[in-house]
C-alpha cells in the first residue's frame with residue numbers, strides 16, 4: 265500500500281537566541297507527491313531538507329501550512345511513514361534480525377510472525393546470512409540495508425530517506441542506489457529521498473524537487489523521463505541524464521543566495537559548487 | 544532493579560565475530576595469556592616473599608610486622624575456632640544488605656530523575672554535593688541518628704553505594720544517542736516503550752559501572768564503620784586484635800578484608816564487562 269503526500273504553504277521557524285527575529289528554516293513550501301511516486305529532494309547544506317523531513321515524519325510541527333499523508337493530517341510519528349537516516353540508527357545491542365524486528369514490535373503481529381517477516385525483509389535487502397550479526401560486525405552499506413529493511417518491514421505507506429547513502433563510499437552507494445530502485449519497483453512505496461547530490465537525485469527520482477536556502481523553498485520540480493531500465497547500468501553516460509543533471513545544476517546556481525551577511529552562525533553558507541557539484 | 548523482562552537481553556558473544564581460529568593461533572594466544580598471568584602474579588609473589596623474609600632476617604621489627612607464616616598460622620587458628628567466619632559473615636551481611644538496598648533504590652530513582660529532564664536539572668547539583676560528601680564524614684551523623692547497631696552500619700553502606708549508582712544511571716540515560724530515540728519514535732513507540740527498548744538498554748553499561756564502584760565503596764566504608772564502633776565484623780576484628788596486641792591476628796583480619804574486596808570486585812567487573820560488551824565492541 266502507498267499513499268500520497270501533500271505539503272501546502274509549509275513554513276517552519278525556529279526561535280533564535282538573543283531575542284532576534286525567529287529564523288525561518290522553511291517558507292511557503294508546496295509539494296505534491298503522488299502515491300507510489302519516487303521524489304528526490306536536492307538542495308545545498310542547511311537549506312532545510314532535514315527540517316522538512318522532520319515535519320513529514322511528525323517530529324515537529326509546521327509554523328504555518330499543512331501536511332497530509334494519504335489525506336490525513338500529521339499528528340506525530342506513525343507507522344504509515346518509515347524513516348531512514350544517514351547514520352543508520354541501529355540498536356548496537358541487537359542483531360540485524362532483531363533490529364528489523366524492532367520495527368514490528370509496535371504492530372500487533374505475534375512474535376513468531378515478526379521473526380518470519382523480519383527474515384523476509386532482510387532477504388529483500390540482500391542480507392540473508394547476516395541475521396545474527398551485530399551492527400558493529402556489518403559494513404556501512406550492510407547497516408544501511410538493515411535500516412532500510414527495518415523501515416520497510418512494518419509496511420509503511422511512504423518511505424522518507426534523509427541522505428541515506430551520504431556516508432557510504434562511491435561504489436557501495438551506487439550498488440545501494442540500484443537496490444533501492446529495485447525495492448521501490450517491487451514494493452511500490454511512495455519515496456521521498458533527500459540528497460545533496462545532483463547525480464543521485466536525477467538517477468533516483470521520477471521527479472526532482474530543487475530546494476534553495478534562506479528561507480528554505482522548493483524553487484522547481486523537474487520531471488525525469490528516464491525509464492527504470494535506463495537507470496540501471498552506466499546511466500551517467502546517457503545524454504538525457506547529462507542534460508537533466510545540468511538543468512538541476514543551473515537551477516541551483518540561479519537560486520544561489522547572495523553572499524549573506526546574516527547567515528546563521530552554526531552553518532555558514534558554503535559555496536554551492538562544493539556542496540552540490542558532485543553527486 | 545528492573546525485572547528481567549523489562550531489560551533487553553544483553554548480546555551473546557557472536558560466533559561470527561570470533562570465528563573459528565586455527566589451533567596454532569589459539570595455542571599462541573593461550574601461551575601469551577599464561578605469560579601475562581605469570582608476569583602479573585610475580586609482583587604479588589615477591590611482595591609475599593619479602594613479607595616473609597624481612598621480619599625473619601630482622602630487617603623490620605617482627606613484633607610490629609610478623610612474618611607471613613605467622614600471620615597465616617594465626618589466620619588458620621581464627622578460622623578453626625569460628626571467630627573468622629562469624630566476623631566475616633557479620634561484615635558480609637551488612638555490606639551486601641546495604642549494597643543491594645542501595646542498588647535497588649538508586650537504579651529506579653536514577654531512571655526517573657534522568658527521564659524527566661526538569662527533575663534532573665533540579666536535582667543534579669544537590670546530588671553532586673551529596674556524592675562529594677565522603678560517606679565516612681557522615682559516620683558520626685549516622686551514629687547519632689541510628690545508634691551503633693546494625694541499622695547505622697547498613698545505612699552508611701547504603702549511603703556510600705547509592706550515589707555512584709544513581710549518578711551513573713542518570714548519566715547513562717542522559718548519554719543515549721538522540722538519533723536512536725528518534726528512530727524508535729518513528730517506529731511507532733510511545734514514551735514508555737522507547738524508554739524500555741532504547742534508553743534502558745543503552746544505559747545498562749553505565750549503570751553497571753556505577754554498581755562496580757558501589758561495590759568497592761561498600762566494603763571500604765563498612766570496615767571503617769566497624770573499626771569505630773561494633774561488636775562484630777572484620778573491621779572490629781582488626782581493631783580488637785590491635786588493641787590487645789594480637790598483631791598476627793590483626794594482619795590475618797586485614798588479609799581477609801583484601802581477599803573479600805578482591806573477590807567482590809572481580810565478580811562486579813565481570814558483570815560490568817558482560818553488560819557493556821556491545822559498547823566495547825563499538826570501539827574497534
Ligand SMILES: Nc1ncnc2c1ncn2[C@@H]1O[C@H](COP(=O)(O)OP(=O)(O)OP(=O)(O)O)[C@@H](O)[C@H]1O
Pocket residue numbers: 278279287289307308309310311312313314315316460528530531
Ligand atoms: N532545532 C533547530 N533550532 C534552530 N535552528 C535549526 C534547528 N534545526 C535546524 N535549524 C536550522 O535550519 C536550517 C536548515 O537545517 P536542516 O538541518 O534542515 O538543513 P539540511 O538541508 O538538512 O542540511 P544538510 O544537508 O547539511 O543536512 C539550518 O540553518 C539550521 O541551522
Ligand SMILES: [Mg+2]
Pocket residue numbers: 313314315426
Ligand atoms: Mg540534513
